[in-house]
Amino acid sequence: MSQNAAVPKRILAVLAHPDDEAFGMGGTLALYASQGVEVTLACATLGEAGIVEESYLSEGQTVAELRSAELACSANTLGLHKVIKLGYRDSGLLGWPDNTHPKALINQPLEQVADHIADVIRQVKPDVVLTFDPIGGYRHPDHIRVHEATVRAFANVRASDPTHSQPRALYFHTMPVGLVKAMVWTLRLTGKNPRKFGNNGDIDLVDISSQNFPTHVRINYKAVAEKQVEASLCHASQSGITRGTGVQNFLTRLFTRPVDRFMRAYPEPGKSHRVQHDLFEGLS
Template sequence: MSQDPTTPLTFMAVHAHPDDEVFGTGGTFAYYNEQGVRTVLVTATLGEEGEIVDPALDEQAKAAMFPRLGEVRREELKQAVAALDIQESRLLGFRDSGMAGRDSNQHPDSFHQANFAEAVKRLVALIREFKPQVIVTYDAFGGYGHPDHIQANRITNAAFDAAGEPRCYPELNLPPWQPSRLYYTAMPRSFMVQAMKAAQESGEPGPWNNPEMNTAIMGTPDEQISTRIDVRKYIDKKIQALTAHKTQIAPDNFVFTLPEEQRKQMLGYEHFVLVRSAIASHHGELEQELFTNLA
């Protein structure tokens, strides 16, 4: 019911919008694909409420695109998926809720307003289909407080348990599957403070120049980090994937304009916090892998 030694190792990440897959997990996707691990991306919405930043479009063109923005971003997502060598990409089928406090949060089709049991059921179906041993999503704050990121955290935690419980969603007609580990994406607080300081000293324009930015509370406390994946080899793939999301990430975005060494530091490592384990809790030195000691 839970683990089958004949089941291939499978990594699943649950994200809220197109482009989220690159930040925090893009290199990990490419890394595990190269290691022969099956990779699965679950995207909850199509980013219908996001701002259009493509400089090739004037305001009239942006206004014309907005009603079909989800369709446009679905195609951008496909390109990013290809760049990161993600083997399976599935949609949960909800609508972007927009940033916290906006009227779009109340849209009946938004992820924020989704029937919780239905949202969990959709994810349980994918977990039972693909049988991932490792699942990754955001922390309880959704990384930065976006309603859809918070909802992704909520349904992933519930689905982690429900997928392995045969009494939950028997109508799916899929055998139960208990994932082994659930991780949250993370950015070490020490790295955030160091990176923001270096960016400010570089003179490059960017969000780090906002005087209201409190770097002392940014990121995840270092002692909570359980895992660091070295993805420096895959930085070019991450850049290619970010470039694919051209309606969301402009060519002058700081990710593209950072000096080479800072780019390596920002994009070359992906960090995680082990929060749920059907095997054992984490102790001691940082893991270098997400699939350590599964047996």
């Protein structure tokens, strides 16, 4: 066995809230974990601003405690190697009182958050770093802040650290625009407002469907699709979805293919780049 073969590949996903790791790129994380890749999650907040029905909370339990437990369930289901909590506070959506909390992620200086994430990159030594796209998937302020800070952190580590510990690629998880357009159509057909989608009514599917980030890597996670579903079920307080029930669940299953899409930010793909099917493909 060569020396390299003994060192596992590593992925670091930098995300904002407990549930981002499951609802977003959970299939990809589970797939690589199942293949022996060390997959670490850095989670910026504990989702304190998420709307939670009281019935989900046990006596004396805070939203952060509940969502932390949901995150542990999800991470275990996906097979994650480690979860690193960055300790910021959920900022909520624009205009929410949570925006003004002094610990809210959006109130922290970008450079400071970037330095924090750079420290995590140096600690984890990932080959590949994953985060949100430039609009944070659906314009959640925390997602956008995590994107900006991760891009800066990645560049800083690449610029300052010795070659052997540098991350080799940075990818942004992107929304499947075709699927989002189909959901807009279906919601309108059923009399629902596609601009107020999701448990918190905070997802504007019309806006998202107008975005068009390039797809450089497409990951088919069919082999572990059930793990992604199970991880999502861990976050019941945020989805309101239980197995096999609900119109939303039905629609999700109807339209969702077990595929995640990623845009490669680094190394910048050449003009002749063809869609790849592995986050590690072609990396030097």
